[in-house]
Amino acid sequence: MGIAEYCTTKLSRKKSIAPLFAVFLFLTGSIWSQNTLDSLNGAWKNKALPDSVRADALLEYINEGAFNSAPDSALVLANELCQFTKKINYSTGTVDALDLKGYVLFRSGNYPEALVSYKEGLSLAEEIDYKIGAAEILLKTGYIYHDNEDVINALKNYERSLKIYEEIGDLEGISAIYNEFGSIYFGRGNHEKALDYYLKGIAIHKEMDNEMANSSQYVNIGNVYLDTEEYSKALEYYQKALAIDEKKEDKLGIAASLSGMGIVFYNQGNTEQALDYLERSLKIAKSINDLQGSTSYLLSMSDIYLDQENYSKVIQLTKESLSLAKQVGDLGGQEYSYENLYEAYRGLGKTNEALTYYEEMIAISDSIKSEETAIKLQQMEFSKKAVQDSLIQVEKDTEMRMRHQVEVQEKDKNRNIAIAGALISLILAIGFFIRWRYVRKSRAIIEKEKNRSENLLLNILPAEIAEELKEKGEAAARDFDLVSILFTDFKGFTEKSAELSAAELIGEINHCFKAFDHICEKYGIEKIKTIGDAYMAAGGIPLPSDDAVDQTILAALEMQDYMTQRFTEKESTDGFTFKMRLGIHTGPVVAGIVGVKKFQYDIWGDTVNTASRMESSGAVGQVNISQYTYELVKDNPLFTFTHRGKINAKGKGEVDMWFVEKL
Incomplete structure (x- = not known):
């Protein structure tokens, strides 16, 4: 069983938003009936069967049943499977269970816990040399980084996964990696390279006589043609994907295809049909707790209503998308939502509310830059504090030496007063000279750091604002x-x-x-x-x-x-x-x-x-x-x-x- 990725396209490509990637398990040419699921559940509960057989049955049951229809139940069952495989010392089964658990967590937007599960599974897979298990976990770990626009770490995991797939000759895995490379190129606007990798993945599936595995690539190719405004081609590939996913009863795939078709219809001027398809996508996404997909579909619908100047509907949909984007930590989705809320409230003439959302949008957009500036300022403040502490220590050391000399003078009263006086004077002179030298040097350092701090402040802020900030501690x-x-x-x-x-x-x-x-x-x-x-x-x-x-x-x-x-x-x-x-x-x-x-x-x-x-x-x-x-x-x-x-x-x-x- 392999993994494929859908690259879900929002209605507007002009806004600065991180791409949203919806990932799903797909079946290799077979349709799982309810009878098959019942058989798997029965095998899991049959204690007369070998424990490893029962564990494998539960894994398949979760993958092909609860995962798509009841995500909350899937997480409970995945935890149960992890505990069971550890109890019976079934190591490969534990790797598969941790892989599945991480994936369920990822689909529900819980990235940190998903990474914890993947890390544990990868460590065990490498320990027992379970290559296919390690490759699958590396691939899905890449999804998390990819979804959060950390392309460098995503590629590191994809390349490690690809190396293993090539080593063991797993064509399905190689095709999945090609799909990811295509999505990375698509996210950067290189349509030619994206299509090249998507078609390579399709060629592998055709070589394996596994057309049912091509639905994700078909959706992604549809997204490329949508982005280049070749709407008839986009619709053709979305329809191909939809036909496959309906046969497989794959709800994630169906929602992605319907969404793409809806956006095509809108660009062709059929607003009513566009909203119908997007609403169907949203309904499916909500039924399987797909928070990422729900965010995307809500924003696409919001864009349509914004163009129609139906601002109350925009506000309703976008506030819902904002809530979901915050749940999964999707900063791009939050920025997109804030911009639509700004546009809607501005359209209604509510300038105060509009300004509030505009400020939120800018705050997210500038967060990385602001963080770097804060770090530099903190480093300068630390340096300045260290110099001040050093000066205080110099003064304390000098005072200690002076007290010591007084004590020596008291103990040596019987010695030659003239010699003692001269010696004490010399020592005091040396002490004062050292103190003066240290103080002068330290003050010079402090002055230098102060100038550096002020220069940096003037490089960040206009001179008038910087002066007001220094005087009052704030600038109105x-x-x-x-x-x-x-x-x-x-x-x-x-x-x-x-x-x-x-x-x-x-x-x-x-x-x-x-x-x-x-x-x-x-x-x-x-x-x-x-x-x-x-x-x-x-x-x-x-x-x-x-x-x-x-x-x-x-x-x-x-x-x-x-x-x-x-x-x-x-x-x-x-x-x-x-x-x-x-x-x-x-x-x-x-x-x-x-x-x-x-x-x-x-x-x-x-x-x-x-x-x-x-x-x-x-x-x-x-x-x-x-x-x-x-x-x-x-x-x-x-x-x-x-x-x-x-x-x-x-x-x-x-x-x-x-x-x-x-x-």
């Missing part, structure tokens, strides 16, 4: 009426990330962002943050300026000029860089620092969201500005403008946009 949020927000984004970043090493990719991004930092400094605009390959800056904060809009546009034009020139240079030397989109919108924002730990200067408001839409609706090599920004700068003789007409922007409808260039 402020309203600004006119701020120009600039967003950039690199075209083809996802594809390049799949082709290049991390060092090459990060090196090029860092080179470009350093140049952007210097440009921002030149034009007096404030860098806010970077999010992946996106760069965000703002003109007119924290100090309002009459020419902030003009300066922001000048900075944007220079950024585009820099990227165009760098692309030309790299192209002539067979190097690589990116082409870039850039968008600007101007309006009111709230700016400040939230909380007292892991702080970061940030801005909030609908202006930020609109600026992001200007970027995503822009064109490579151009600076795209909103109608309102155009009205503010249209009379500036430095600029020339091209009206683009009304462009559809997500969540905004059709809005006027302009390309701006420098004369």
Whole structure:
């Protein structure tokens, strides 16, 4: 028996969300009837049979019965099986039981406990040289890391598993690994590589004459064609998968196929049929306690209602998806849910609630970056404290030496007073000199560390905000009426990330962002943050300026000029860089620092969201500005403008946009 993976696609691919992977056991060409399940249960309860036979019967009973229909019962039975196999010293049976227990826990979203079970099972499998058991556990451990976007650890487990499968000639296992590699490439936008691996897995099953095992690959191929907007091909593969899964009565597979078909129908303009299929998927997922699938289907339905401006329905569905995403620790699902809640409350005109969810979305998006900043600050504080402690110790040592000399003087009263006095004076002079030298050195170290701390603070926060933070211990949020927000984004970043090493990719991004930092400094605009390959800056904060809009546009034009020139240079030397989109919108924002730990200067408001839409609706090599920004700068003789007409922007409808260039 093997493992396969469905890569479940949400309705919108534009949001920054970790891919959701639904994993399931599949049958190798046979349909398990209720009579067969009853026979397995009977064999387990028949104490006249050998204990190992009874254990194997219970394992199959859980796999093919309770796992799909009653997950809670499956966990109880898996625990019972673990205890039984340990009691009868059936080691391979214990490995299989721990494997199954971990998988049941994984499907219910309990990742930590699943990893504990897998770790115990893998250790025993390696101890008794049970190769197939070790390979299966490594594969499923990879699922957990894969599902949490830790691709490095996922690949480590997949590669170890593949090595064992190849060693023992397990074609089914090799096909399962190919499916995982395909999903990794799909998650990074490399459709060609994803299809290649999916088709390799299908070829193996055809060689084994096992068409029933291909349902997961068919769904995943359907997802690829859905992503490339080849809807007829996507529907063809979803229907192939559905036919197989209905024969196998595999509820996980059926739900995944129906969901994919529903999204195809929506993209073809059939909203009613799309919602029907997604609701059927959700109903199945809930019946088998599939929290991951439920989260995905709820968000897909939420997207449809959001596009229809049915905001009350969006709020109902998205709050449910948010609750499930929190249960399984899915940060991507939480971010996606918070964004939809923000859009819905904004659509209803409830700005306070909208801002709350927007802040939650940004907090999750920036959590890793904030954590790194906090660690650096903590290290600096520790260093500063260590220096202070060292200075205190120096003073204590000097005082001790002085007291000792006084005691020596009292004991040696009969000695020559002149010699003793001279000796004491010399010792005191030396002691004071040592104390003075240590104090001066320690104070210099403290001053150096203080300067380093202040420089780091100024690198994180604007000078005015940093000064307020030092004086008061906090910095109040402020309203600004006119701020120009600039967003950039690199075209083809996802594809390049799949082709290049991390060092090459990060090196090029860092080179470009350093140049952007210097440009921002030149034009007096404030860098806010970077999010992946996106760069965000703002003109007119924290100090309002009459020419902030003009300066922001000048900075944007220079950024585009820099990227165009760098692309030309790299192209002539067979190097690589990116082409870039850039968008600007101007309006009111709230700016400040939230909380007292892991702080970061940030801005909030609908202006930020609109600026992001200007970027995503822009064109490579151009600076795209909103109608309102155009009205503010249209009379500036430095600029020339091209009206683009009304462009559809997500969540905004059709809005006027302009390309701006420098004369």
